[in-house]
Amino acid sequence: MTYDNFKNSLNGRIFGDDLNYEILETVLKNPKRYIGLFRITNAKTKLIQNLTQSCEIKFGDFLEEILTKYIEEMGYKNLEKNIGKDEKGKMLSADQVFEKDDKIYLIEQKVRDDHDSTKKRGQYANLIKKIHCLKTNFPNKKINASMWFSDDGLKKNKNYYLEEISLNTDKDVEISLFYGKEIFKILFNREDIWNELVTHLKQNKAERSNEILSIPDFDTSDEILKALHKLKVKCPKLIKELTSNKPDFVEIRKELFPTGKNLQGL
Structure with a gap:
C-alpha cells in the first residue's frame, strides 16, 4: 500500500x-x-x-479498515462482517472475518490492552459468541480466532486472556492472542506488512x-x-x-x- x-x-x-x-x-x-x-x-x-x-x-x-485492506492484499478472501445474531438476538459484527484454504479466520482487534476487569471479561465473552456464530455459519470448517492489540506497549490483561484461551477444548477452533507485530509474524507470515504499517504511521506522525x-x-x-x-x-x-x-x-x-x-x- x-x-x-x-x-x-x-x-x-x-x-x-x-x-x-x-x-x-x-x-x-x-x-x-x-x-x-x-x-x-x-x-x-x-x-x-x-x-x-x-x-x-x-x-x-x-486500523480496522486498513487491516481489512491488507488482508485482501495478502491473498485472503474477506467475508461479510455482519456474521449473525447471538442468543438474545443482538447483531454480531466481526472486526475481521476472512477465509483461505477452507479455514475461517476471525480477528477481534483493539488498539491497546488497557481495559478494566468488567470490559476484559465482556470482550472475551464477545469473542466466544462470534466463534459460536461462525461455527453455525460454517459447520464443516475449522475456525482460527485471534485477539489482536496493535499497540504492544500495554499488556494489562494478557494473563487473563491466556488463561481463558487455555480452557478451549474445541478441536475445530484455535484461539490466539497477539500484540503488535506478532499477528503478522505468526498468523500471516508477513512481517513486511507490519513494517510497512509502522513506517507509514511514523511518517504520518512526523508530518503532523x-x-x-x-x-x-x-x-x-x-x-x-x-x-x-x-x-x-x-x-x-x-x-x-x-x-x-x-x-x-x-x-x-x-x-x-x-x-x-x-x-x-x-
Whole structure:
C-alpha cells in the first residue's frame, strides 16, 4: 500500500468533513455535559476533550479498515462482517472475518490492552459468541480466532486472556492472542506488512508533529455554519432546541455562540 493511499484513508476516516457535524450533534444532544456550575472547565475546553476522544476512537476504526485492506492484499478472501445474531438476538459484527484454504479466520482487534476487569471479561465473552456464530455459519470448517492489540506497549490483561484461551477444548477452533507485530509474524507470515504499517504511521506522525487539534469557532466559522445547516436538514428538532428558551440551550448559546452570527437565519 502506498503512503498516499494510507494517508488519504486515515485523513478521510479521522479528519473528514463529518467531524464538525458530529461534534455539534454531540453538544446539542447532551448540553448538560458542557455547562453547569459544578464543571471547572468551560464548554470550549470540554469540546477539545471530546475531539481528542473522537479522534482516538476513529483511529481504532481506521486500523480496522486498513487491516481489512491488507488482508485482501495478502491473498485472503474477506467475508461479510455482519456474521449473525447471538442468543438474545443482538447483531454480531466481526472486526475481521476472512477465509483461505477452507479455514475461517476471525480477528477481534483493539488498539491497546488497557481495559478494566468488567470490559476484559465482556470482550472475551464477545469473542466466544462470534466463534459460536461462525461455527453455525460454517459447520464443516475449522475456525482460527485471534485477539489482536496493535499497540504492544500495554499488556494489562494478557494473563487473563491466556488463561481463558487455555480452557478451549474445541478441536475445530484455535484461539490466539497477539500484540503488535506478532499477528503478522505468526498468523500471516508477513512481517513486511507490519513494517510497512509502522513506517507509514511514523511518517504520518512526523508530518503532523506541529499540529495542535482545534475546533472551529462555533460562533463565526464557515465550518460550523455548514454543520448547522446540515443538522437543520437531518435533525431539525435539535436546531429548534438550540434556538429555544430552554435554560440549557440558553447557556450553550451564551458560551459557544456569544454573538449569534452563525445562528442567524436558522
